[in-house]
Amino acid sequence: MSKLTDVPKRILIGRALRSDKLGETLLPKRIALPVFASDPLSSVAYAPGEVLLVLSIAGVSAYHFSPWIAVAVVVLMFTVVASYRQNVRAYPSGGGDYEVANTNLGPKAGLTVASALLVDYVLTVAVSISSGVENLGSAIPFVVEHKTLCAVGAIVLLTLMNLRGVKESGKLFAIPTYLFVAGVFAMLVWGVFRSVVLGDTMHAPTSDYEIKPEHQGLAGFALVFLLLRAFSSGCAALTGVEAISNGVPAFRKPKSKNAATTLAAMGLLAVTMFCGIIGLAMVTDVKMAENPAKDLIHNGSPVGEGFVQDPVISQVAAAVFGDGTFFFVLLAAATALVLFLAANTAYNGFPLLGSILAQDRYLPRQLHTRGDRLAFSNGIVLLAGAAILLVWIYGADSTRLIQLYIVGVFVSFTLSQTGMVRHWNRHLRTEQDPARRRHMIRSRAINTFGAFFTGLVLVVVLATKFTHGAWVALLGMVIFFGTMTAIRRHYDRVAEEIAAPDEPSGDDTIRPSRVHSIVLVSKLHRPTLRALAYAKLVRSDQLEALSISVDAAETKALREDWERRGIDIPLKILDSPYREVTRPVIDYVKALRKDRPRDVISVYIPEYVVGHWYEHLLHNQSALRLKGRLLFTPGVMVTSVPYQLESSEAAKLRARRRAEWTAPGSVRRGPVERRHKEPHHHKS
């Protein structure tokens, strides 16, 4: 795996980057496409199958509706792509759906989109990995026999890779994605060639199977409902389309234009592959049943529990290339790989969205820091845990997981497009230039249609899939929404509590007048001497040393040493029969404050700085505890005077290494650019 820095003619941004940040270079379109499109393109591996599967409920005759459903999906895809081309032009900062909804529809809409996206990231991992395992399983039976285990294993592996901080690279994405696209197109071309030119009749492995319809002879409303459900399932092909709108800053200039072009290319590829696979599935007589064990009939009897229903893409490949041939295995491998890459995108998107939410105080502040390893790790582990849970519960069955998937996507599509309509309305109020106005009116029309269409699909998805699992996704969204609202409320309450009063009086309590400094002393060693020296340097009104006597002999030795060295700071000794350190100090500080409420007590604590975690266990524990307690005492400040032991060098190096770590996902995030909260001034 080579880094993107190897890509020639890389353009470095603004100020010189340190070597450890060099990975963040700009993406040419040919690399940007695979980086952002592995998720939406990979969904053609499962979306066509889902359509056939739902239609099979009404029997094989209903398969005739599949071209119409494909057309509907294509129209929707073009609508969504056209809409998002407006988004990337209007919001080149890469805020994505969350930013669009937040800015134009208000915080509640923004938070709803954010919750939907977070749920979606979890489902992207669960669905992509499950589907990847199923595709790999069509070539390697072992994998599909231990489906759940393999899926969980793959998630764990991805998680470990991301935790270790594998650098994302454009090439890493490009090769499998282009391999997958090339493979699918080769299959389509070869299939059409065999069928039309050579006149071969190709047979999918399930071509001589029959399907027992669950509901024979559906008509009227029931049939429409079934078709809508099939269409909803087909919409799985649209997941991940919005990814590019988050990644505009990673594109080369002109960023927005390049992003829009890439979006169009991606849409075109996706619909071609989607329609092609459905078409070949029809030609090769693929049969998919919702409950294959009892509804798939072979030689007059159901196939039973042991039967494994391979994905449509692999059945078509078996028909076109021949089962087990080199090209068949290659396509299966490429499909699995691109699906794993799609899952990996969630690992990059989840923390990125987290950092944006943290900036708006919906998540802990520390997530805001870019490349904060700890925050990143927490996000990754949360994502992986949720995905593993889902995979486990649903037995890594992509069909059942997809029922949950599409809700979140369309919630964010709809809200984002509605937000865009508002965006154009607002700009039209002030824009005078007729050419620009025309442009805006056109964009508004596109987004309005997009909002309407995706909203309609959302209603259809909710109506047809709620009981099939969509409620789980909604529940997840409600949980995220509730948690983030609570966090925001906490921050707001604290902000209110600590807001400075407006008159420039300064402090809220009694104005402090004097500083009484106390240096905690246990022995007269270098750390103590340093603390004493430093404390003397800052001229406080009163300075004394304080020692807690837990052992008479040690205390006596300390007192003698003190006098022998002629230290000109008074030494106060407090008795502690229970060998406690914390309580006597706290009591003493409180007594001082009671006597002179306007005194500020400044406590100096000499601390050893050590290098290894096990050394931490051996030092500073009582100092840490004391510090913890002192911080609860009003009118006190606590100063750590560190003394670096030799072993601390090791820890220093480690800390530096940690600081220089870069979070995965930096390729798609592009170079750093200040994100503006109100990007109204951007012109499309």
Next chain:
Amino acid sequence: MSKLTDVPKRILIGRALRSDKLGETLLPKRIALPVFASDPLSSVAYAPGEVLLVLSIAGVSAYHFSPWIAVAVVVLMFTVVASYRQNVRAYPSGGGDYEVANTNLGPKAGLTVASALLVDYVLTVAVSISSGVENLGSAIPFVVEHKTLCAVGAIVLLTLMNLRGVKESGKLFAIPTYLFVAGVFAMLVWGVFRSVVLGDTMHAPTSDYEIKPEHQGLAGFALVFLLLRAFSSGCAALTGVEAISNGVPAFRKPKSKNAATTLAAMGLLAVTMFCGIIGLAMVTDVKMAENPAKDLIHNGSPVGEGFVQDPVISQVAAAVFGDGTFFFVLLAAATALVLFLAANTAYNGFPLLGSILAQDRYLPRQLHTRGDRLAFSNGIVLLAGAAILLVWIYGADSTRLIQLYIVGVFVSFTLSQTGMVRHWNRHLRTEQDPARRRHMIRSRAINTFGAFFTGLVLVVVLATKFTHGAWVALLGMVIFFGTMTAIRRHYDRVAEEIAAPDEPSGDDTIRPSRVHSIVLVSKLHRPTLRALAYAKLVRSDQLEALSISVDAAETKALREDWERRGIDIPLKILDSPYREVTRPVIDYVKALRKDRPRDVISVYIPEYVVGHWYEHLLHNQSALRLKGRLLFTPGVMVTSVPYQLESSEAAKLRARRRAEWTAPGSVRRGPVERRHKEPHHHKS
């Protein structure tokens, strides 16, 4: 469970105790006996059986040697008791074997004893619980059928009780222990009465079983070796005798005399019960086999795997009282209860010994603080974990666990007695008073005999039991010894590194001359204003505020607010394109130090103090990280200026409650008294 404070006429020690420490009152002998003797007395529940078990290897005929072995155990018991009566007189401070060995034989011997005792505590839990489960099992078959599970459950229960901090109370100990002693004596008296006066022939459940000897007709060296092995097993009756020597401070005055009397009473009770049970076992024809499944013959065939060999005490009780009678069940329950209490003593002894070892820097310093809950908990969990491991590995089989048990006890007996001989030698060198000299010479004679005899037993135990499991105990000792040596070495190395130079020059680095104070500012809220006010109060040579700009708009707002309020401290703003906080600050501080190496940089960090753990996650994370990094930077001190939010009240209360927690085991530890490292001045 009532506290010991209910015992009338309690004597409060020295200074008035706070209410939360009132539990620590002094023990009258009648309470001290059960508190300290539950461990040694309970061992008569398993020791007699072990003797018979080993003898059975040579066939039932070898049972005739059992009275001789009992005599040897009695002689040993008297020797040990007599020896420890010298210990408690010479060391009324309660340091126990570790202190005696450490003071008189040097740190290596002391550490050996400490390692042996730590291993012993683990084994006390494992053996007592296993034996308790076996005794309970003689009345309740379910328990013995799920032996390991029940034993682990009992350990977990004890652990949870101790972690929660159940207050030890004298009565809690007194009732089961006296019940047990009374029950055993009732059994002995009633058994002798039935046999001698009524002339009944009593039959143990196994009286009509036969034993197939593993080695028929042993003679010569082999027989002697077997007898020695049986004797070694019988020595299990002596475990726990040393406990009183740790607990002298808990006794009423005259402490040493009362402790010595209690020791004698305990010894007398133990040997009577031990001999009585062996005697009745002979009378009632109890049969014990090492491998009952194949060596115990009933009606001509081995009893097989399903057979459960009940402990001798319960077989005798069945013979004397009748199986399943009220008295039988009562005695079984009392036996189990007293064994669980014996296990509980380890939970008290382990952290106590830990705190003494911590004082000598063999364990982390924080263990030294009495009643330190965290340290206590860690000790408890370590003890429980090790005991559960042993119980699991050995299937809660007390017979197999006892093989490991006795080594540690006799290591500490032998080293302690040897230490006492040295102690008297040293005192005899300076003592002039003839009466005292006579007394000392007598004491020395007793300890010399004790050292010799226990040393001999140690050799016997090692020789006869090494391959049977004693090596595991030795390995445990080596691990403890190694770990503690390493910790001590670390502390010594650090102590050397930080030792102050002898000339009163003061500091080791360039003598600091000025203080440059930096207040970190993110926003102008109350915490910041407080930090600014405090920083101004301590008059440093230079004072500035520093803000890291991660968002242009926020920075602008801060600058405006700063000017509007007319704050007379210069505000410096550093850019951070990666939204990092730590690195720019560190770099800035380093640059300052480079320019003026004699400057000390004082960094003030405003911190929120919040009340709940989840609030911690939301605040101060970057401050904490920054602080961590700053401590590695030389010439820096870091001051936390806390701002207590309203929610911090909750945490304050919680912290106070934690501080007022008293560790279990305080009854046996007695009131606080300064422990002197060199107690040579104590006269016996």
